[in-house]
Amino acid sequence: EIVLTQSPGTLSLSPGERATLSCRASQSLSSSSLGWYQQKPGQAPRLLIYGASSRAAGIPDRFSGSGSGADFTLTISRLEPEDFAVYYCHQYDRTPLSFGQGTNLEIK
Amino acid sequence: EVRLVESGGGLVQPGGSLRLSCAASGFTFSDYAMTWVRQAPGKALEWISAVGGSGLSTYYADSVKGRFAISRDNSRNTLYLQVNSLRADDTAVYYCAKCATYSSGSHYDYWGQGTLVAVSS
Numbered sequence: 395e396i397v398l399t400q401s402p403g404t405l406s407l408s409p410g411e412r413a414t415l416s417c418r419a420s421q422s423l424s425s426s427s428l429g430w431y432q433q434k435p436g437q438a439p440r441l442l443i444y445g446a447s448s449r450a451a452g453i454p455d456r457f458s459g460s461g462s463g464a465d466f467t468l469t470i471s472r473l474e475p476e477d478f479a480v481y482y483c484h485q486y487d488r489t490p491l492s493f494g495q496g497t498n499l500e501i502k
Numbered sequence: 503e504v505r506l507v508e509s510g511g512g513l514v515q516p517g518g519s520l521r522l523s524c525a526a527s528g529f530t531f532s533d534y535a536m537t538w539v540r541q542a543p544g545k546a547l548e549w550i551s552a553v554g555g556s557g558l559s560t561y562y563a564d565s566v567k568g569r570f571a572i573s574r575d576n577s578r579n580t581l582y583l584q585v586n587s588l589r590a591d592d593t594a595v596y597y598c599a600k601c602a603t604y605s606s607g608s609h610y611d612y613w614g615q616g617t618l619v620a621v622s623s
């Protein structure tokens with residue numbers, strides 16, 4: 395089973411700042427089968443990034459993903475007020491599929 | 503427009519059963535794998551099950567294997583999750599999500615709003 399560890403657990407930043415979120419897999423993903431999702435309170439998750447670095451439809455270009463193997467990063471270049479939420483990484487390389495425990499991005 | 507609408511959740515006693523449904527519209531249902539993901543109150547997302555486009559290939563998390571059964575009716579554009587032998591730690595919002603490909607090894611491009619399952623005596 396692949397365990398995804400996200401860091402930090404909580405990230406406190408101000409609008410306009412840059413956010414860097416990390417996701418580390420317990421085993422190397424054979425393909426870049428990693429996605430990132432954003433979830434706001436009371437809402438379903440929303441796909442941001444798939445294939446480690448491809449932006450989903452309608453996602454602003456301030457969101458970018460990078461990484462390969464076992465280390466992946468989600469970067470938000472300039473935080474907007476609507477970006478403060480919980481972010482999850484997700485591996486779909488092999489079953490059982492899995493999510494990280496989430497990073498809570500909060501307003502400082 | 504893609505829509506996924508879950509139903510069937512509710513309050514159930516430990517050991518009880520429910521059948522969750524997810525009605526899909528706005529895409530060719532049989533062309534895509536589908537999945538169920540749950541989220542316990544205040545906790546992270548947890549993948550629990552997936553089914554390929556034909557319905558023949560199914561996958562489960564260890565936490566639900568043997569108790570839950572995923573299926574789909576492509577003629578009705580509906581995904582199901584039969585949940586049996588429910589325990590308190592099964593209490594969660596259950597989301598259905600559309601996979602981006604025919605096989606289940608894929609990201610999820612659309613999600614429903616979820617249905618709450620509460621297990622309590």
